[in-house]
Amino acid sequence: MEKTIRMHKPSASFEYELFDGDPDHLRTVVATPTQIVPWINPSELKFKHRIGRGTFGDVWLATHHQSSDDFDEHHEVAVKVLHPLKEDLGQKFVENVEGLFLRMRELQGVCWLHGISKINGQICIAMKIYEESIADQIARSKGGKLKLPDVMRYGIDLARGILQLHSLGLLLLNVKPSNCLLDEHDHLIIGDFGIPYLLLGIPLLNSDVALRLGSPSYMAPEQWEPEARGPLCLETDSWGFGCSILEMVTGIPPWSGKSLQEIYKSIVLKQERPSIPNGLPPAVENVISGCFEYDPRNRPLMDDILAAFESSQVSVQADEGWISPQRSSRSFQEKSPVVGYTTWYLSKDYLQVDDIVRSRKPLNAQKPQTTPLQKGTVVGTNSDRSGLILVKISGVHNPVKIQESTLERVTYGLSAGDWVRLKADNKCNHSRVGILHSVKRNGRAAVGFAGREILWMGDASKLEVAQPYYLGQFVRLKADVSSPRFSWPRKGRTGWATGRISRVLPNGCLMVSFPGRFVFRDNNSEFYLADPEQVELVTFGTCPGIVEKYQHVEDFHWAVRPLAVALGAFTALKLGMSVGRAVSCKLGKGSKSDENKIGGNTAWLPQPVANIIKEMHS
Ligand SMILES: Nc1ncnc2c1ncn2[C@@H]1O[C@H](COP(=O)(O)OP(=O)(O)OP(=O)(O)O)[C@@H](O)[C@H]1O
Numbered sequence: 001m002e003k004t005i006r007m008h009k010p011s012a013s014f015e016y017e018l019f020d021g022d023p024d025h026l027r028t029v030v031a032t033p034t035q036i037v038p039w040i041n042p043s044e045l046k047f048k049h050r051i052g053r054g055t056f057g058d059v060w061l062a063t064h065h066q067s068s069d070d071f072d073e074h075h076e077v078a079v080k081v082l083h084p085l086k087e088d089l090g091q092k093f094v095e096n097v098e099g100l101f102l103r104m105r106e107l108q109g110v111c112w113l114h115g116i117s118k119i120n121g122q123i124c125i126a127m128k129i130y131e132e133s134i135a136d137q138i139a140r141s142k143g144g145k146l147k148l149p150d151v152m153r154y155g156i157d158l159a160r161g162i163l164q165l166h167s168l169g170l171l172l173l174n175v176k177p178s179n180c181l182l183d184e185h186d187h188l189i190i191g192d193f194g195i196p197y198l199l200l201g202i203p204l205l206n207s208d209v210a211l212r213l214g215s216p217s218y219m220a221p222e223q224w225e226p227e228a229r230g231p232l233c234l235e236t237d238s239w240g241f242g243c244s245i246l247e248m249v250t251g252i253p254p255w256s257g258k259s260l261q262e263i264y265k266s267i268v269l270k271q272e273r274p275s276i277p278n279g280l281p282p283a284v285e286n287v288i289s290g291c292f293e294y295d296p297r298n299r300p301l302m303d304d305i306l307a308a309f310e311s312s313q314v315s316v317q318a319d320e321g322w323i324s325p326q327r328s329s330r331s332f333q334e335k336s337p338v339v340g341y342t343t344w345y346l347s348k349d350y351l352q353v354d355d356i357v358r359s360r361k362p363l364n365a366q367k368p369q370t371t372p373l374q375k376g377t378v379v380g381t382n383s384d385r386s387g388l389i390l391v392k393i394s395g396v397h398n399p400v401k402i403q404e405s406t407l408e409r410v411t412y413g414l415s416a417g418d419w420v421r422l423k424a425d426n427k428c429n430h431s432r433v434g435i436l437h438s439v440k441r442n443g444r445a446a447v448g449f450a451g452r453e454i455l456w457m458g459d460a461s462k463l464e465v466a467q468p469y470y471l472g473q474f475v476r477l478k479a480d481v482s483s484p485r486f487s488w489p490r491k492g493r494t495g496w497a498t499g500r501i502s503r504v505l506p507n508g509c510l511m512v513s514f515p516g517r518f519v520f521r522d523n524n525s526e527f528y529l530a531d532p533e534q535v536e537l538v539t540f541g542t543c544p545g546i547v548e549k550y551q552h553v554e555d556f557h558w559a560v561r562p563l564a565v566a567l568g569a570f571t572a573l574k575l576g577m578s579v580g581r582a583v584s585c586k587l588g589k590g591s592k593s594d595e596n597k598i599g600g601n602t603a604w605l606p607q608p609v610a611n612i613i614k615e616m617h618s
Contacts, residue, residue, distance in 0.1 A: 038101035040115035055215055056195050057082040077114050078129040081122050096198050103168055109161025110190045130181035144251030151248045152313045157188035159306040162237050170194035175240030176218040177247050200453055216263045217253045218243040221294055224268050226453035228529055230507050235296035242291030250277055281312035290344045295506050298342040346405045351378050357407040364504040366470040411439045412460040421466035433466050433533040434508040448507035450531045473501050475535040486529040498538045498555040508532045
């Protein structure tokens with residue numbers, strides 16, 4: 001490999017390097033300018049042969065030839081030739097890379113970038129060439145897997161490299177062993193700099209869209225359809241990290257032997273996770289397990305991952321594997337005190353004195369677990385590490401001690417997890433209703449919106465609180481929606497069918513099932529997706545008449561209608577009378593909240609129908 005001595009020449013517009021390296025590759029070695037402009041003249045690149053074929057293009061071995069009156073030099077480089085992009089959009093990609101070029105070169109853990117060029121209309125990215133990748137090392141290792149001390153070392157390098165890319169505002173979105181290159185000191189260097197991220201919004205010509213945002217075996221659920229299931233965020237790379245470590249430890253890529261469709265079904269529809277082998281240090285096992293949480297907010301950040309690997313590294317003895325269970329830290333496996341949140345989620349924000357707080361609601365569920373605190377002010381933080389903080393509540397003389405994780409910070413009236421709506425009426429091609437992912441104390445907010453691949457970032461003053469949606473609620477498309485963002489079944493010829501919310505995705509997109517209908521979809525999924533801006537709640541309270549209320553009962557289970565028919569005219573008559581009585585009674589004395597409860601009181605229904613509804617609730 002090349003040895004490099006750099007000589008700086010202050011007055012020149014570039015630096016000089018002296019190369020003392022492989023004579024086959026560096027035939028004329030004198031002094032070479034370290035290219036400080038990213039653009040490489042196409043005539044300077046001479047292609048030799050293809051090294052590999054990737055999702056976004058092919059990688060070629062090439063020489064980069066530079067000469068002037070003062071120097072003449074050849075470098076061996078790896079050139080990634082991207083699949084063709086639309087002309088104007090390709091230019092956007094080039095400009096993005098050019099803008100980041102010098103900062104990318106400062107990243108120790110990321111492949112050294114020689115420059116960028118365009119040959120026959122295809123973008124060519126010239127990088128330093130490395131001997132081999134982790135994938136190559138796995139392929140030739142004994143037993144097809146790496147030793148645990150090596151996995152720990154590479155894991156630390158990989159986490160550091162990803163953190164460096166994140167610090168430039170880039171997501172890698174393609175963490176996998178073949179993108180983990182090894183330098184001459186056996187350090188892991190990331191062989192990509194977020195190409196999928198820089199390609200976001202740029203359609204590849206003649207390319208399989210399903211493969212656009214990564215490599216299937218290593219892709220997080222939100223990477224498959226980021227506009228529907230996004231947003232792509234820092235924790236998306238945690239999933240790919242977890243997959244890469246599993247492959248290093250077992251020698252087998254996650255979902256091995258499965259087709260593209262089967263992987264999609266496992267990860268996205270069935271919400272399955274890759275299985276984690278035994279023998280990892282507990283803190284590492286714990287953090288890797290967290291990497292496979294379906295909701296990216298529940299996954300660890302790269303800092304958490306790095307900390308777990310660094311703290312466990314010393315206790316992994318060469319060749320022996322994990323040896324010191326006493327040193328393990330299982331603290332993050334403790335159950336979170338609020339339903340739906342992992343401790344990784346809760347550890348992303350810390351309360352400070354003077355923060356306004358309120359009780360944290362369970363994630364995507366309606367019922368608070370305890371009597372909620374509406375508003376308090378933090379007056380003392382968790383200094384004794386008990387997890388308790390002191391909160392001043394108006395009307396209560398002394399501050400009270402409360403478990404920190406059961407509280408959420410309220411900034412400009414908003415808390416992470418709130419449903420929000422964009423106030424401005426400007427046209428945007430994503431939903432205007434979404435879920436707040438974070439709000440900083442300075443008002444900077446991050447929101448996931450359906451129809452948007454990445455987080456929306458902006459000032460909290462542009463947002464207002466929106467109506468929330470919860471699991472179990474019934475919704476249908478608003479009558480005035482003529483072109484739904486996602487396909488939706490109809491009921492009869494004119495109206496939209498009503499379905500039940502089975503899952504709320506991190507961008508506010510609703511996954512809806514139709515228990516009242518037999519619905520078969522092309523992709524075998526029983527779920528439809530809905531843009532929260534395009535739906536309305538359906539409750540007994542919002543159904544205007546008895547017929548509509550009965551129709552809503554049909555939404556609960558497909559058997560309701562045949563049962564009702566089977567019960568015949570007598571039942572229908574009884575049902576009509578009972579509904580009249582029950583409804584008038586309900587409207588007369590029932591509270592609004594009761595009315596809005598799904599199912600409400602089922603006593604007025606014929607017994608078989610009531611049983612079905614009760615079963616649905618249990
Ligand atoms: N700078 C480099 N030096 C040496 N080998 C490289 C370099 N960059 C990539 N490679 C190798 O070239 C092959 C193809 O790489 P490429 O990154 O295009 O494919 P991939 O990793 O399979 O897919 P993707 O396009 O999704 O990244 C891989 O085996 C990779 O290890």
